[in-house]
Amino acid sequence: MTQRPRIAIAGMAIESSTFSPHRAGARDFQRAEGEELVQRYTSLRDGTLTDAAEWLPVYYARSIPGGAVLREVYDDIKGRILDGLRALMADGGLDGLFFDIHGAMSVDGLDDAEGDLITAIREVIGADVMVSASMDLHGNVSDALVSQVDLITCYRLAPHEDTWETRDRAIRNLVETLRDGRTPRRAHVTVPILLPGEKTSTRVEPAKSLYARIDEVEQRPGVIDAAIWIGYAWADEPRCHGVVVVTGDDDAAITAAAEELGRAFWDVRDEFEFVGPPGTLAEGVDAGLAASDTPYFISDSGDNPGAGGTGDVTWTLAQLLQDERLTAEGAPTVLVGSIFDHEALAELRGKTVGETVTVTAGARVDHGPHGPVTITGVLHSLHEGDPDAGGVAVIRVGGLHAIITEYRKAYHDIADFTSIGLDPFAAQIVVTKIGYLEPTLYDAQRGWTLALTPGGVDQDLERLAHHRIQRPMFPFDSFETEPALTARLFG
Structure with a gap:
């Protein structure tokens, strides 16, 4: 040519x-x-x-x-x-x-x-x-x-x-x-x-x-x-x-x-x-609280928006809010990213940073694993203009900092946290909706649990009940004979 x-x-x-x-x-x-x-x-x-x-x-x-x-x-x-x-x-x-x-x-x-x-x-x-x-x-x-x-x-x-x-x-x-x-x-x-x-x-x-x-x-x-x-x-x-x-x-x-x-x-x-140590959420929290070298990361893998999860499953946040080791005053800092809820952000915009607020958020789209959660805590910060998240609010309940966004956002980079004034390196535990840790998170972690939590990208594929994929398929089925693995030519 x-x-x-x-x-x-x-x-x-x-x-x-x-x-x-x-x-x-x-x-x-x-x-x-x-x-x-x-x-x-x-x-x-x-x-x-x-x-x-x-x-x-x-x-x-x-x-x-x-x-x-x-x-x-x-x-x-x-x-x-x-x-x-x-x-x-x-x-x-x-x-x-x-x-x-x-x-x-x-x-x-x-x-x-x-x-x-x-x-x-x-x-x-x-x-x-x-x-x-x-x-x-x-x-x-x-x-x-x-x-x-x-x-x-x-x-x-x-x-x-x-x-x-x-x-x-x-x-x-x-x-x-x-x-x-x-x-x-x-x-x-x-x-x-x-x-x-x-x-x-x-x-x-x-x-x-x-x-x-x-x-x-x-x-x-x-x-x-x-x-x-x-x-x-x-x-x-x-x-x-x-x-x-x-x-x-x-x-x-x-x-x-x-x-x-x-x-x-x-x-x-x-x-x-699994690329990271798998475990339950509870096992991850126990390990994170016991860690002397921090931050300790926990992947909320079942609702990873980076793989297709809705980003508003509240199952993990609900468990964390019930743990007094995290929510008591003086508890170690725990960052939880995130759930999205347009209505919750609209309500929080009418509040003042520093005041105690109560808001119900999450599970508007995927409410299968758990319904909306009610959060009562101090409005730690409010932010606007994130190209993905829109508005962002952080509510502190003891040591737990819950991130609520207006729209879907994946907290997959250290900068996602620091852009709203949260320092993962100063936290005891960072919980985020992700599977394997993206590079900046992986470099930051000093311990990690890949928590096998529920959601639209559940790591337990059998729990999802595929019924339209080709069969037999590993690991769902055993193979009586080896697959052909024969190339077909196109072009």
């Missing part, structure tokens, strides 16, 4: 638990278009690939994880993407599309949202435009998706410290494949394993060594990219399972590599364990 290729940018990203009663609405999505969309990506911002193509931003929408997307919201965003692509096709056409997705989006009335979106996109741009997709390793790769993209890759680290690196790799793969005139194909292997991310972190074995194999595979002649998807465990859809895809232009090479990685994944299935 002698001229600079014309490459569009579009996508829609959310991780959706079908076991969560939350529905992602218009407010949940942050939007980007125009130059703002181009500037999101490191390689297009720092000059690395800026001049490699004519970058044509279309539309991108991203939400923090939650429940399924309301159909009208999905249809609106999908329509904006398709309209933008139609305009570009009418005005000079396209050579490529960077398709920025998560891969575990659920939409009311659809079983395969990303498959639906890429199919509609192909109807607009045709078969000749090369598409490169970037995904989360907790996404799902359906036949519809892998058949419609030309290049596909995903994160290689969990926690996802390589998020932007992965997107840049997908962009680079697209540019280089167009430049070199290659015709990529995909070797796809289904691996019948469905595990929560907290059992498959690349910080520990066996995922650490499994993902470390990708670099060597990727260097083989005829291979462009190799990827392993753990899949998304908290959706009950037929596409939810492990997947390996190796992309390249040598059928024999990519087939052998995909089957090799698929077998490696299957062979270590019994070795996956």
